Amino acid sequence: MGTINPLGHNVQDTWKALLAGKLAPSKNELFDASTFPTTFAAQVKGFDLSEHLSPASAQKHTHAGRHCKFALAAAQQAWEQSHLGDWAQLDRGRLGVYLGSGEGSLDFDKFVSLLIDAWEDGQVDTKKWPDLAFERMELYREIEQESNMVVAHLAGEFGACGPAYNVLTACAASTQA
Numbered sequence: 068m069g070t071i072n073p074l075g076h077n078v079q080d081t082w083k084a085l086l087a088g089k090l091a092p093s094k095n096e097l098f099d100a101s102t103f104p105t106t107f108a109a110q111v112k113g114f115d116l117s118e119h120l121s122p123a124s125a126q127k128h129t130h131a132g133r134h135c136k137f138a139l140a141a142a143q144q145a146w147e148q149s150h151l152g153d154w155a156q157l158d159r160g161r162l163g164v165y166l167g168s169g170e171g172s173l174d175f176d177k178f179v180s181l182l183i184d185a186w187e188d189g190q191v192d193t194k195k196w197p198d199l200a201f202e203r204m205e206l207y208r209e210i211e212q213e214s215n216m217v218v219a220h221l222a223g224e225f226g227a228c229g230p231a232y233n234v235l236t237a238c239a240a241s242t243q244a
Contacts (some may be wrong), residue, residue: 069142070110071110071114073091073099074089076111076114077144078210091109093107093109094107095107107178114137116128118140121138121147121234124224127224129157131216131220132217134172138217138221139224141153141224142221142224162226162229162231163230164221164227164232165232165234166218166233168240169235169237172212174204181199181204185199214235216230218233
């Protein structure tokens with residue numbers, strides 16, 4: 068089993084925090100929440116993918132979304148705890164990924180500014196918007212928010228050549244996976 072969550076970056080630390088009655092919520096530091104009624108959140112802090120994967124592997128996932136990096140680290144922990152043997156002995160065709168994961172994070176501020184700047188005569192100018200988007204949006208960030216990318220990163224990292232699926236059905240996804 069592996070986990071990256073607000074209470075710990077592995078199963079042992081999470082369990083210790085739970086037994087100690089620790090709470091994770093704190094002031095939201097991931098984005099400016101000052102205009103929202105609630106400004107606190109349970110956030111994963113101090114996470115570094117290179118503490119869970121080799122430096123070369125962590126480097127391959129530089130553009131991956133934050134949620135994807137959590138999944139990579141948790142999967143590595145799960146593999147290590149499984150004691151299933153040596154990677155070299157594994158039939159990669161029988162190794163697959165089935166995951167319940169949502170989409171990556173949207174750069175909402177940038178998206179809204181594009182809409183505003185492409186707004187003309189009471190509607191979005193559909194010729195102007197794509198031109199602005201290509202100028203301002205980051206290619207890798209846009210690709211990484213697609214729901215299949217976590218599975219793609221996991222399959223690539225672990226050499227899974229079997230089935231690779233992601234279920235995107237809101238809160239039921241983890242149950243279905």
